[in-house]
Structure formats: structure tokens, C-alpha cells
Amino acid sequence: xxxxxxxxxxxxxxxxxxxxxxxxxxxxxxxxxxxxxxxxxxxxxxxxxxxxxxxxxxxxxxxxxxxxxxxxxxxxxxxxxxxxxxxxxxxxxxxxxxxxxxxxxxxxxxx
Amino acid sequence: xxxxxxxxxxxxxxxxxxxxxxxxxxxxxxxxxxxxxxxxxxxxxxxxxxxxxxxxxxxxxxxxxxxxxxxxxxxxxxxxxxxxxxxxxxxxxxxxxxxxxxxxxxxxxxxxxxx
Numbered sequence: 245x246x247x248x249x250x251x252x253x254x255x256x257x258x259x260x261x262x263x264x265x266x267x268x269x270x271x272x273x274x275x276x277x278x279x280x281x282x283x284x285x286x287x288x289x290x291x292x293x294x295x296x297x298x299x300x301x302x303x304x305x306x307x308x309x310x311x312x313x314x315x316x317x318x319x320x321x322x323x324x325x326x327x328x329x330x331x332x333x334x335x336x337x338x339x340x341x342x343x344x345x346x347x348x349x350x351x352x353x354x355x
Numbered sequence: 356x357x358x359x360x361x362x363x364x365x366x367x368x369x370x371x372x373x374x375x376x377x378x379x380x381x382x383x384x385x386x387x388x389x390x391x392x393x394x395x396x397x398x399x400x401x402x403x404x405x406x407x408x409x410x411x412x413x414x415x416x417x418x419x420x421x422x423x424x425x426x427x428x429x430x431x432x433x434x435x436x437x438x439x440x441x442x443x444x445x446x447x448x449x450x451x452x453x454x455x456x457x458x459x460x461x462x463x464x465x466x467x468x469x470x
């Protein structure tokens with residue numbers, strides 16, 4: 245069964261305290277893995293797409309990496325404005341129309 | 356207007372009402388999606404349209420009826436809903452088509468409350 249699991253469910257960090265969020269997946273052939281940021285009451289905002297193991301992408305304080313079983317979103321020296329829920333989604337190779345989302349990690353960065 | 360817009364942003368309806376949610380994308384994309392987001396649950400894919408044709412229906416109850424009159428507009432018609440249908444309904448679009456990127460861009464959502 246295709247499945248996406250994100251951990252931890254919630255994460256509290258002090259400003260400047262780096263950490264990583266995890267997205268583990270089991271799908272029958274990965275076409276793409278997507279990271280989104282969602283603020284309360286808003287739609288998800290696209291961050292990264294990763295397509296193959298070993299791929300990495302960076303944007304400001306965020307860096308996403310991909311292996312054959314999981315993806316990490318590394319947050320370096322976070323700021324309070326990085327507080328949000330981070331969502332991971334996978335798209336399977338056998339059905340491009342199917343996207344499976346994890347439950348998200350709610351990040352709270354304290355000043 | 357840019358990106359993906361949704362109206363209304365908030366909707367309260369009784370179980371016997373009929374209402375519609377509207378989504379419009381200004382990105383020139385060919386695929387559009389409806390998702391349901393409930394508290395503490397992953398986003399649930401409801402419907403997918405590609406080039407105005409429905410290509411995915413994720414076992415959604417018939418009280419939800421989608422309509423895609425053209426590649427820029429998507430509607431979700433609601434009738435005789437249940438309180439458990441209360442959720443944030445998100446619309447998304449992607450470029451679509453062979454060889455294209457499938458990155459989805461989301462609208463702000465419609466917060467639906469069913470009394």
C-alpha cells in the first residue's frame with residue numbers, strides 16, 4: 245500500500261537551532277517527491293520537487309534531500325517566520341494523477 | 356489576479372442547502388485538483404481533471420459533484436452534506452501533459468462548515 249509518514253508530528257525549536265524533518269515513503273515506483281509549507285488558514289506553498297535518490301535542493305535556510313526510502317528537510321538556523329506546517333507528498337510512477345500526502349510536521353520556532 | 360484563487364473563502368451551510376465552490380487558475384495549467392483537508396489528517400485527493408476531462412475520482416460521495424467547464428475554472432457543487440464534511444477544501448493546478456512538471460500550486464482554500 246502506498247504510504248507517506250512524516251515525523252515528528254510537532255517540533256519546537258529555539259531561533260538558530262538547526263534540525264531536520266523526516267518524510268518516509270513506501271510507493272510502487274516514485275515519480276516525484278514534493279515539499280510544501282502551509283501557514284494556518286492558507287493553502288500549501290510549494291517549496292521543492294525531488295525526483296531521484298541523491299538529489300538535493302536548497303532555498304534560503306531550507307535544504308531538501310532524497311533517498312530511496314525517505315526525504316529530509318533540513319532547517320539551518322531557523323527564524324520565527326519559519327514557523328509553519330511542512331507537508332510532504334509523493335507522486336507514483338504508475339499513476340501520475342495520484343498524490344499521497346503525509347500528515348505534516350508542525351514547526352514552531354521561538355525567538 | 357495571479358496564481359490560484361478560490362471563492363468563497365468561508366462558507367457555512369445547512370445539511371439541506373446547495374452551494375458551489377469556485378476555483379480559478381491564472382497559470383496556464385492543464386490539470387486541476389480538488390482536495391479535502393481535515394484536522395490532523397493528510398490531504399485527501401478528491402478529483403482530478405486533465406484538459407477538462409475527469410481522470411480521477413477518489414471514491415468521493417455523490418453529494419460532491421465536480422465541474423470543469425474549461426482549463427482555467429473548476430467548481431465543486433455541494434448538496435445534502437453531512438457535518439463530517441466540514442473541512443478546508445483546497446484547489447490546485449499543475450502544468451499537466453506528457454513531459455511536464457507535475458508540481459501542484461494551491462489556492463488559499465474554502466473553509467466549509469456544515470451545520
